[in-house]
Amino acid sequence: MGKDSRLIxxxxxxxxxxxxxxxxxxxxxxxTAELEASIVMSISVLFVLGIGNVVISLMRNIIPSKIRIIxxxxxxxxxxxxxDLVLKAFAYELSKTLSVFVGLIITNCIIMGRFEAFxxxxxPWRSFLDGIGNALGYGVILIIVGFxxxxxxxxxxxxxxxxxxxxxxxxxxxxxxxxxxxxLLSPMALIVVGIIIWIQRTRNKALIED
Amino acid sequence: xxxKQNLHNFRQKNKDKKWLPAFSAIHTFLFLPxxxxxxxxxxxxxxxxxxxxxxxxxxxxxxxxxxxxxAGYQHHLAFGEITQATGGFFSxxxxxxxxFSVGFWKVIPLVIVSYVVGLAIEILFAIKNSHEVEExxxxxxxxxxxxxxxxxxxxxxxxxxxxxxxIGKEVFGGTGMNILNPALTIRAFxxxxxxxxxxxxxxxxxxxxxxxxxxxxGKNVDAISGETILGSLAQNKGANYDIMDxxxxxxxxSVGETSTLLILLGGLFLIFxxxxxxxxxxxSVIGAxxxxxIFNGVxxxxxxxxxxxxxxxxxxxxxxxxLIGGFAFGTVFMATDPVTAAQTNKGKWIYGFLVGFISIxxxxxxxxxxxxxxxxxxxxxxxxxTIDHYVVQGNVKKRMKRVKAKVA
Numbered sequence: 001m002g003k004d005s006r007l008i009x010x011x012x013x014x015x016x017x018x019x020x021x022x023x024x025x026x027x028x029x030x031x032t033a034e035l036e037a038s039i040v041m042s043i044s045v046l047f048v049l050g051i052g053n054v055v056i057s058l059m060r061n062i063i064p065s066k067i068r069i070i071x072x073x074x075x076x077x078x079x080x081x082x083x084d085l086v087l088k089a090f091a092y093e094l095s096k097t098l099s100v101f102v103g104l105i106i107t108n109c110i111i112m113g114r115f116e117a118f119x120x121x122x123x124p125w126r127s128f129l130d131g132i133g134n135a136l137g138y139g140v141i142l143i144i145v146g147f148x149x150x151x152x153x154x155x156x157x158x159x160x161x162x163x164x165x166x167x168x169x170x171x172x173x174x175x176x177x178x179x180x181x182x183x184l185l186s187p188m189a190l191i192v193v194g195i196i197i198w199i200q201r202t203r204n205k206a207l208i209e210d
Numbered sequence: 211x212x213x214k215q216n217l218h219n220f221r222q223k224n225k226d227k228k229w230l231p232a233f234s235a236i237h238t239f240l241f242l243p244x245x246x247x248x249x250x251x252x253x254x255x256x257x258x259x260x261x262x263x264x265x266x267x268x269x270x271x272x273x274x275x276x277x278x279x280x281a282g283y284q285h286h287l288a289f290g291e292i293t294q295a296t297g298g299f300f301s302x303x304x305x306x307x308x309x310f311s312v313g314f315w316k317v318i319p320l321v322i323v324s325y326v327v328g329l330a331i332e333i334l335f336a337i338k339n340s341h342e343v344e345e346x347x348x349x350x351x352x353x354x355x356x357x358x359x360x361x362x363x364x365x366x367x368x369x370x371x372x373x374x375x376x377i378g379k380e381v382f383g384g385t386g387m388n389i390l391n392p393a394l395t396i397r398a399f400x401x402x403x404x405x406x407x408x409x410x411x412x413x414x415x416x417x418x419x420x421x422x423x424x425x426x427x428g429k430n431v432d433a434i435s436g437e438t439i440l441g442s443l444a445q446n447k448g449a450n451y452d453i454m455d456x457x458x459x460x461x462x463x464s465v466g467e468t469s470t471l472l473i474l475l476g477g478l479f480l481i482f483x484x485x486x487x488x489x490x491x492x493x494s495v496i497g498a499x500x501x502x503x504i505f506n507g508v509x510x511x512x513x514x515x516x517x518x519x520x521x522x523x524x525x526x527x528x529x530x531x532x533l534i535g536g537f538a539f540g541t542v543f544m545a546t547d548p549v550t551a552a553q554t555n556k557g558k559w560i561y562g563f564l565v566g567f568i569s570i571x572x573x574x575x576x577x578x579x580x581x582x583x584x585x586x587x588x589x590x591x592x593x594x595x596t597i598d599h600y601v602v603q604g605n606v607k608k609r610m611k612r613v614k615a616k617v618a
Contacts, residue, residue: 176363176365177365178366178404178406178407180369180403180404181402181404181405182399182402182403183403185402191377194381198381
């Protein structure tokens with residue numbers, strides 16, 4: 001069990017797909033301006049990676065290695081389309097915010113990377129744990145970035161005005177505070193991710209490469 | 211035993227304390243430490259980092275003093291308390307104590323906040339990494355208040371300085387290792403984070419924003435407009451000041467960048483002291499003139515008409531671009547930053563030319579913001595190492611050919 005739990009815990013910190021492997025950056029920059037979008041994106045990736053890893057793992061002995069990339073693509077595309085349709089049916093506004101980035105989960109390097117590196121060589125249960133772990137590691141960073149960008153950029157969290165009303169000038173805004181528009185632009189997401197990487201590597205020197 | 215010896219002893223006694231870098235930073239600022247060698251042959255150079263920094267600050271002081279007078283003058287003028295100084299720069303109507311005191315009490319807090327926040331972060335990082343405090347922030351701290359609007363809220367400035375020093379400099383390894391000019395990083399942060407405080411026709415005159423808020427609250431007061439020349443040109447309204455005012459700097463704008471005359475004097479001083487690169491300054495002016503001439507040509511060919519939204523800025527006589535906006539200040543004090551500019555002589559020509567060229571291009575074409583010097587210098591900061599690389603490689607190739615020719 002000790003070994004299995006590492007499959008979940010490792011990607012959360014010391015082998016995080018975003019901050020250590022630097023994968024999946026594109027969506028981390030694009031959709032983290034709001035916390036809600038970050039959470040939905042994390043859940044979508046959790047679903048795709050968890051199920052996908054199991055499917056690939058079950059088929060690992062019958063996939064001819066020459067066409068394995070195509071098979072992986074079909075699996076991930078099917079799952080992504082399911083996610084996309086579910087979002088469109090039950091959360092239409094949100095699916096508009098996420099727009100093309102749900103479809104682009106297909107190209108998220110984390111997913112193909114886990115298929116290739118793990119699911120093709122491990123049993124379904126361990127693959128499932130690995131998928132969940134990596135998706136959680138991805139989601140944690142997305143949610144941290146989304147939290148700070150929405151809080152500092154719009155003064156809200158999940159759409160709820162936590163710092164007061166900027167137009168009515170209540171709460172913090174009454175003493176002259178203003179939202180930081182830079183936080184809503186993509187470069188700031190990169191900088192926030194950079195700061196997380198910086199803090200993580202200062203705390204654990206073993207992670208610093210030359 | 212004098213004060214000097216006491217301080218030195220104090221330093222020796224606390225040699226392995228964590229906060230020592232903070233002490234020695236201030237100590238060496240006041241005195242030469244006792245650790246210099248006393249015998250043997252040494253090359254003596256007076257211009258260490260601190261002297262260099264002090265020289266640049268001296269070159270900026272006239273701009274700062276003028277900025278204080280001008281801030282008060284623009285404030286009183288906009289509120290109708292005085293009439294336009296007829297003699298311009300040389301009239302006593304401009305250099306009044308009243309003008310100065312208004313500006314002084316607005317500008318000094320900006321300077322203090324800039325220095326206190328910036329130096330506090332530098333000292334913090336020095337203690338954490340246990341190295342000596344480097345003097346890199348001395349110039350940045352003075353540049354920052356000069357390139358922002360007078361009414362910038364102090365807490366915004368503090369946030370921006372913290373961001374600029376940490377993300378612009380310390381993450382790369384501190385003074386001398388930064389890719390971007392820290393002062394411009396601070397300004398760019400302010401501009402993208404709080405655009406309403408950094409552009410428009412209200413922020414350049416002290417009190418105009420406040421007046422606007424009173425109107426919004428339903429008070430019966432006059433709206434104050436302090437349109438900059440660039441802002442006016444960008445809206446095709448023509449230049450709203452004459453050439454003499456532009457040159458001497460009796461115009462609204464960021465605190466210290468309005469007076470082309472004083473910036474010119476500062477630039478000459480830097481060139482004379484061999485600190486600023488005349489190659490960068492000259493080539494940047496050439497670049498700006500070339501781009502200005504191209505735009506004037508476009509207008510002369512009647513490729514665009516007066517209805518075009520670019521007409522106002524494109525039809526500005528090419529050399530007038532040098533007098534308006536932050537071009538002069540950026541060229542003299544920011545583009546020449548020895549850390550972020552190109553290092554090779556040929557590279558400096560290319561770098562400077564592109565700074566000027568792109569400045570005017572962004573100035574004309576950027577719809578959101580009628581000034582391009584900041585963005586142009588930041589962009590060229592990023593490309594400076596590339597320019598140097600190709601200059602060095604070109605030289606290597608040339609010399610290799612020479613060797614081959616000899617062998618053959």
